[in-house]
Amino acid sequence: MNIGEVADATGLPPKTIRYYEDIGLIRPRRGANGYRDFSGADMHKLAFLGRSRALGFSIADCRILLALYEDKGRASAEVKEIAQGHLAEIDRKIAGLTELRGTLAHLVAECAGDSRPDCPILASLADAS
């Protein structure tokens, strides 16, 4: 299979697929013309990567998850630990954004947003006191 077909099948852009090869996540065969020739296993890995990335796992995490996936005898505990770590990080991000959202929403609500120069948003940015 050529890269274009794989891109269509997995939803990953060709550029991303080449990048994944660059960093050693996949190793597709090459045809006589130099084109990449993707096997079913390659497709599976790419789909796996696409879903992992969509869940927000870093490439480093994906690399580990992929290795664990390919190791049929691995313990699920390892996978769970990575996923839980990631979950905790998502929680931290949500908490941070939520707090930030509160502050910003408060400022926006206080700003008249008309033609007058008086602006509590800028006032707050200029002086937090």
Next chain:
Amino acid sequence: MNIGEVADATGLPPKTIRYYEDIGLIRPRRGANGYRDFSGADMHKLAFLGRSRALGFSIADCRILLALYEDKGRASAEVKEIAQGHLAEIDRKIAGLTELRGTLAHLVAECAGDSRPDCPILASLADAS
């Protein structure tokens, strides 16, 4: 004022302050020895930038906000628009992360996390069906 004092006063690392000068956000004077010499206005701008960045505004947004801040006759509507746009983006991020969190939490809950190789997290990543 030297960069170190400004860094202590604003909480921004010296590297970041130099970077802000590089990209034209500030223009501190230079002393005879080549050292940057920050004025009170420079300090104010840096503090403004620090708070804007802490609220998650991009550098591009900060540049505009700073210009608006320095333009005493500007209309608050412009500022409010930027802040509202940013707020909307934060909401999108929170929504995305929350959805992702739900999926991941579900998978984590289903995984035994013991020494057995059976792992619903990997199974789900391998095949979304």
Next chain:
DNA sequence: CTTGAGCTTCCAGTAACTGGAAGGCCTATA
């Protein structure tokens, strides 16, 4: 005078791609 801290510039690296250029390959149509 030396020592150490602080300042300078410049180069490179981070995460995960993305865009674009230059050029080879493949297929279909005139």
Next chain:
DNA sequence: TATAGGCCTTCCAGTTACTGGAAGCTCAAG
């Protein structure tokens, strides 16, 4: 057969907002 286009290849550069480190100058204290 020529050519047009679409797909493929590689390589280089840019993105965001810094951050780390090296080489070297300056300043203040002892």
